[in-house]
Amino acid sequence: MESRSNFRTPVSQQAHVIEKPKDTSTIGGMVAIEINEKKVSVPFGTTILEACKMNGISVPTLCHHEDLCVAGVCRICVVEVEGMKTLQASCAFPITNPIKIKTSSPMVRKARRHVIDLLLSEHYGECYSCFRNGKCELQNLAKEYGVDNYTFGHVTKPRYEIDNSSYSVIRDMSKCILCKRCVRTCIDLQEVGVLEAVNRGHETKISTFLDKPLLDVICINCGQCINRCPTAALRANDPSDEIWAAIDDPTKHVVIQTAPSPRAAICEEFGMEPGHSLTKELNTALRRIGFDKVFDTNTTADLTIIEEGTELILRLYKAIVKKESVALPQFTSCSPGWVKFLEHYYPEYIDNLSSAKSPQQMFGALIKTFYAKKAGIDPENIVSVAVMPCSAKKFECNRPEMNSSGYKDVDYGLTTRELARMIKEAGINLPEMPKSDFDSPFGEASGAGLIFGATGGVMEAAIRTVYEFITGNKIEDAFEKAEVKPVRGFEGIRYVELPLGEKFGPVPDILKHFIPNWDWLKGVTLKVAVAHGTANAKKIMDDIKAGGKFSECHFIEFMACPGGCLGGGGQPIPTTPEIRKKRAEAIYAEDESLEIRKAHENPNVVKLYEEFLTDGPCGHISHKLLHTHYTKRGRYIA
Amino acid sequence: MKNKREGKVIFSPYERGDAVKKVVAISREDVLFELRESILKGRGGAGFPTATKWTLVSAAISDEKFVVCNADEGEPGTFKDRILLLEYPELIFDGMVVAGYTIGAKKGIVYLRGEYEYMLKSLEDYLGEMRKDNLLGENICGKIGFNFDITIRLGSGAYVCGEETALIESLEGNRGEARNRPPYPVNTGYLGKPTTVNNVETFAAVSHIITKGGSWFAKFGTDKSTGAKLFSVSGDCEKPGVYELPWGTTINELLEIVGAKNTKAVQVGGASGICIPKSQFNRKLGYEDAATGGSIIIFNESRNMLHILKNFMEFFVEESCGQCTPCRIGNVKLLEGIEMIENNNYTFSYLNHLKELGKTMQVASKCGLGQSSPNAFLSILENFKDEIFNNGGNNGK
Ligand SMILES: Cc1cc2nc3c(=O)[nH]c(=O)nc-3n(C[C@H](O)[C@H](O)[C@H](O)COP(=O)(O)O)c2cc1C
């Protein structure tokens, strides 16, 4: 278990961490215990729950979540510990002495059944009319424990009004079981702190500041709370009805772009193990559902790299050569949760955000301009859908400035979960679909755009391109198989230095009108960093504020969600470190299998600059369509 | 302002500073020895041996430790800590200094019930005098290196904040919610540091034990419940108030002393305690039999036991902190059950479900509040079933 000292959550919601010995072979490093009369030994400080798991004994949990600190509040995980008068919450009990545990004694079974019965008595709604049907942890427990009646009754009226003010997250507190996973997520993982328990006793509920609608508080729409809610109390704002209506409307031309993370995770919704990309199967399924065109978001991810990379080079040039004051480090801007986080908490740094739009929004602008013209379709009749791993993308496409095509650039942001449901509704078993390619004119994109899905991916993609632009050498010379390993992984914050050396290549054509040569970069060491989860972002921002080492960085990738987009708030539930790792492996494997793995080598992107964005990256056309601006929101609520 | 109160132990003669002056001349081990001899158990309700608690805190390795005095006195029917705070502050504060000396703490905190705010000024003044007399501050009573001071913090009215870990949360500025245990406050208490939390009366007893000896203390009471106890007596009697009586006193004896007549039931231990019927009035007050943190509420024949029970359950529904399932929802279900009986709209099979639920709450709740809240429900329904159900013979379906 990692150290909890950085968490802000009150200690009441934490297990005090007993440090496990590094070397369990030292005296006292292991503790001999008995579980259900079986003798086993576990490292000092292991929780009973972990010990049970290690020994193949399953103990039910509700408030426990692998990503979060311990709460110990639902009491479903109780076990008997010999010599103790009361039952103990196994998730919160660190083993420090030789104890004897019973995980399924009559008292334990009765207590668990009571906990389920009590929760059901207050849990409004019927399972068959619930979108979490079959995926609800409460329902699963009821099934596991053979609940066949409501021992203590069942509410027939909702207790609270549904809050559907937010573009991203809908809160139906009548279904809440007060496990506080969302609270711990928002406070600990995201350091946003929108949600907290208020009131006492039976009046306790999860509330926002002054019970305001979610739209009006500083929620960053990351949806991480949704991913960790065991019930249907939290869900994303689902546009699938509107999308079906558009598909069924013959006058509408419905196009869809698919991001890499949903493709790497949607298999989980179809009963497969995590870690298989179903990109090409998905293309077929989407066409069968009735989408007119299927595009690859990676195309505009590649475009993002060119635009954002150019922007970075320009900022550096201005700072180093022209001695102008420019905002550095440059921050990535493709994670709308992160963007809103910065707008609220660090509004004084909005100039550091790259003005490049996210791939979703770039694509939206291109579809209703470039594509509409090319295909001869009135943009008025185009309905543009984006399949994203993200709930914040729903908010992003509704930002008022996102209409540079003259229309709403992206009409709907659809999550992985919602798309899976649409596919199932259409009677399609995705894994069995034949494979097919993306539609022209955008076609397939590079592996650089693809790895945007994993934390560190944007940085790696940028390095692949910027390094080649500047040095004129192949990235493979510096990093084997073009894998920029130092920026990969799940460490919360990564920091990497890349010396640029003394020898430079020619300035590529698309940049020639900005800079004459690379000589000004002689001796410069490129300093970059990566952070995922806004709690980590906060650490970097506070370091920058204090003038620490991150303030010396040139470029920093921030992703709002732990793990990056592959852990986004629209991804299949459950989410665990293990599952996220598998998704990352799927993404990196797909990248490795591709021929083209650098954004600037994507022929469709090259063509775009030739045919449409004719004044080059960061030029006028690109500025109009592909770049945006931000709002200083501040952290106070009106 | 000091009344002359009668008692051989807590109310026995004592001068401010006696215990402090004595303690600085002996070693920590000696203090712990005396405490062990005294067999003193915590006066806050749970009855945990004080010597053990202090031994654990003093053995814990840490740069900082804390002594916390639990003066939240929230249990319905308890007001004995109020008397100590008003009339015997020297016993409490000296006891805290002894604790600081024993466990190696520099700081003591009194968590004072919000409703006792009116005492704040006089208590602060009292601490000021102690500082003047070098009973607090640096090198206390000339003991080089023994520094200890006390601050008073006001609670804000939730019953659960009397529970020691919720109290610590409250001190840290968080919602008053009980923590997960183990590990216990003796290792990870206030600010994560080793902390002893003790009841007001426990500290008072310590002051006497240090001045008069552990074996002197153990002479009073019973083998398992040594010393004397303050009882807050209220309800149907002629002389309600605070009484010092040795442990082992029977309920009958107590009723006699306080002038109670026609008594039907005695609630021992406040809302979270148990309700004892007439047939059991020979039971002894003590940890081994009828345990209490001090609250004794007397009901005479005119009282309706179902109403009394309803009152208690309403209290718990209101006072549950709401974090854990058995207590948050369980108490509501028990209260609903009582209302069903009131409305003559119940089945025995459902009441039996509720009794089982009560037993689950006793073992599966996260803290002592939920663990003890069904006590009244279970004991009153059991001990007074004739009164409650034989209502014309037409109750129950
Ligand atoms: C709900 C609840 C309320 C409590 N309230 C008090 C209180 O008001 N005063 C008190 O001294 N102990 C109270 N306790 C007991 C404390 O948790 C703790 O056991 C006590 O302060 C320890 O001191 P002692 O060892 O001196 O008894 C309460 C316990 C519970 C579960």
Ligand code: SF4
């Ligand atoms: S969406 Fe993110 S910021 Fe908003 S409440 Fe959920 S976890 Fe907090």
Ligand code: SF4
């Ligand atoms: S909203 Fe969901 S995650 Fe949050 S407390 Fe309720 S059930 Fe738990």
Ligand code: SF4
């Ligand atoms: S038992 Fe009651 S008061 Fe104690 S933690 Fe649970 S809900 Fe809170």
Ligand code: FES
């Ligand atoms: S899972 Fe352990 S108390 Fe909830």
